[in-house]
Every structure is written in C-alpha cells, then in structure tokens.
Amino acid sequence: MNSKTQDTRQHILHVGYELIVNKGFTAVGLSQLLKSADVPKGSFYHYFKSKEQFGEALIEEYVHNYMSRIHPVLNQNDVSGYDCLLDYFSRWLNVENGVCNANKCLIVKLSAEVSDLSDSMRVSLAKGAELIIGALASTIQRGIEDGSIDEMNSSMVARQLYQQWLGASLLNKLMQDQTNLELCLLTTQQRLRSNS
Incomplete structure (x- = not known):
C-alpha cells in the first residue's frame, strides 16, 4: 500500500474506533461511519469487503x-x-x-x-x-x-x-x-x- 492508501485506511479505522468505543458496533451504521470519516462508500469497500x-x-x-x-x-x-x-x-x-x-x-x-x-x-x-x-x-x-x-x-x-x-x-x-x-x-x- 502506498502512504496515501495507508493513511486513508488508518483514518477510517481511527474514526471507526472513536464511534464504536462510544456507541457500540451495531449502533454505528456504515453511512454514519462514512460521513464521519468523510470518505465515499467506494473507498470503504476498497479497504474492507464488509462491515464485519x-x-x-x-x-x-x-x-x-x-x-x-x-x-x-x-x-x-x-x-x-x-x-x-x-x-x-x-x-x-x-x-x-x-x-x-x-x-x-x-x-x-x-x-x-x-x-x-x-x-x-x-x-x-x-x-x-x-x-x-x-x-x-x-x-x-x-x-x-x-x-x-x-x-x-x-x-x-x-x-x-x-x-x-x-x-x-x-x-x-x-x-x-x-x-x-x-x-x-x-x-x-x-x-x-x-x-x-
């Protein structure tokens, strides 16, 4: 992974951690995660095949x-x-x-x-x-x-x-x-x- 790709993945993980540690895994929807991380759905699916x-x-x-x-x-x-x-x-x-x-x-x-x-x-x-x-x-x-x-x-x-x-x-x-x-x-x- 190049550094920009790694940075985007890390950013999604960081934002996801902050949301999930406060609300729980099931309470955080994909749309909320994408909005909070300010990344398009395609970027999420580039790094992760599913929410799981x-x-x-x-x-x-x-x-x-x-x-x-x-x-x-x-x-x-x-x-x-x-x-x-x-x-x-x-x-x-x-x-x-x-x-x-x-x-x-x-x-x-x-x-x-x-x-x-x-x-x-x-x-x-x-x-x-x-x-x-x-x-x-x-x-x-x-x-x-x-x-x-x-x-x-x-x-x-x-x-x-x-x-x-x-x-x-x-x-x-x-x-x-x-x-x-x-x-x-x-x-x-x-x-x-x-x-x-």
Whole structure:
C-alpha cells in the first residue's frame, strides 16, 4: 500500500474506533461511519469487503496499538514486576489517559456485543485477550523471580486478574462510578502478595 492508501485506511479505522468505543458496533451504521470519516462508500469497500471485515481490522489494529502502549508499562527497567503490574492496573482507573482505561477498551466494549454476531470478530477479540493475558503472565513471572510477587502459577493468575478487571470494567460502565475498579485494584494487590 502506498502512504496515501495507508493513511486513508488508518483514518477510517481511527474514526471507526472513536464511534464504536462510544456507541457500540451495531449502533454505528456504515453511512454514519462514512460521513464521519468523510470518505465515499467506494473507498470503504476498497479497504474492507464488509462491515464485519472492518470490525476485524479495527480489533486487530486496536490490539496491536494496545500491546505497543502497554509493553513499556509492563517492562519498565529498574522497577519490580509487582510495581509494573500495579502501574498497568492503576491506569484502568484513569479516565483521562487512553493507555489502558476501561472506558476506551474495545475488548470491554465489544466482547458481549459481537461474540454472538460474528465468529471472526469474536476470534479476533479472543486472540487479543490472550495476548494481553500472556503479557500479564510474563510480568507476574518477572515479579516472582525478583521477589516482589508471591510464588504462584503466573498464567493462571494472569487469566484470573484479567477476567476480574473485565468484569469490574463492565460494572464500572453499568454503575457509572469507579468503586468496582478501585476494589479490583485492592484485590489485585492482595492476590499478588497474599503472604505479605
């Protein structure tokens, strides 16, 4: 793809993300997306065969960017694995920063909505979740090795923590307050240092 072509595709994905993270996938019609992105229908279909394929590309782009943003958070030099994890999870509470927060997470937004509508989008979301769980497991393992996290099964605990944070994020959206995310941060601290 030449740079103009890549720029147009990226522009559609960027505008689509902003619309979908606020309204949901099914609530955003193709005409609204085209109007907001200021591109003709032919341009959309040049890059994406369908809205579903656009959804897959959007999820893959989101996960790629998300992993790029969280890598430096989970792999800080001269910082314990425990402190890296607390930094990461604390960012879920920060509504203003778009790095990890619950209100801007496509996985939180789309998991329940599209899992029954599109198998290919469900698979893209599941792959993204697995990448995130893997990154958390690596940081937990690092914390075990540096002594900042209790001895535990890093893969299992990473999965449990991610499930817990997704659930708290959904309750955050439902209740419109941070209480469940704050409680989640406290239980995360306790889970990682249960022997302390």
